[in-house]
Amino acid sequence: MExxxxxLLVAALLGIxxxxxxxxxxxxxxxxALAAGLTGALGLPLGVQVAVFAIGAVAGLVVVRPVANRHIRQPPALRSGTAALVGREALTLTxxxxxxxxxxxxxxxxTARPxxxxxxxxxxxPADVLAIEGATALLYPLQERPG
Incomplete structure (x- = not known):
């Protein structure tokens, strides 16, 4: 086997x-491993293939993986839906x-409840929105706040 x-088989097994x-x-x-396989398909010697694999593996694990992990662990930049309302100020109408x-x-x-x-x-x-339960805002009046 070439x-x-x-x-390519190693790349497929690692991918799975x-x-x-x-x-x-x-x-x-x-x-x-895929890069090394493409290098071998071009007819380059086994030593070059191993070097391409080693360089690709080190670059991926040392450079790409930490950057990707940092991006994966970042919290969402913008709260949306009802989560965006928590912490805002409300004005009671009734x-x-x-x-x-x-x-x-x-x-x-x-709709609101205290x-x-x-x-x-x-x-x-005026009141703080402390939580949202379903379609109801849970409020706490601003002047009642201790401190």
């Missing part, structure tokens, strides 16, 4: 192993109590 075929483990390391080694109420958050009208069920927030009071 060396370039063996490199990467799909099963999701470590990114085996995938980068598969790319290095009295907000355990039974419910209405508040304006970012130009939209929401975060502390014993509180009653009068209409026209």
């Amino acid at each position: 060396a370039w075929i063996a490199w 192993a990467e799909l099963l483990t999701l470590t990114l390391a085996l995938g980068l080694l598969a790319v290095a 009295e907000v109590s355990r039974a419910g109420g209405r508040a304006r958050i970012g130009g939209e009208e929401w 975060y502390d069920p014993d509180l009653v927030i009068p209409a026209g009071t």
Whole structure:
């Protein structure tokens, strides 16, 4: 069997192993083996193929993998949906109590309840949005905040 075929088989096995483990390391080694296989298909000697594999593996594991891992671990740059409302300021449109109420958050009208069920927030009071449960904002009045 020619060396370039063996490199392609190694690349395929490493690629399958990467799909099963999701470590990114085996995938980068598969790319290095593929490069070595292409080098062998061009008719270059085995020593050059091994050198291409070694350079590709080191470059992938030392340079590409840390950069890719850093990007994978980054939190999303922008909160969206209801998560984007948490921490914003609301203005109560009606009295907000355990039974419910209405508040304006970012130009939209929401059903609201106080975060502390014993509180009653009068209409026209600014409040923090502490959480969203379904379609209901849980509010805490700004002037009631300790500190």
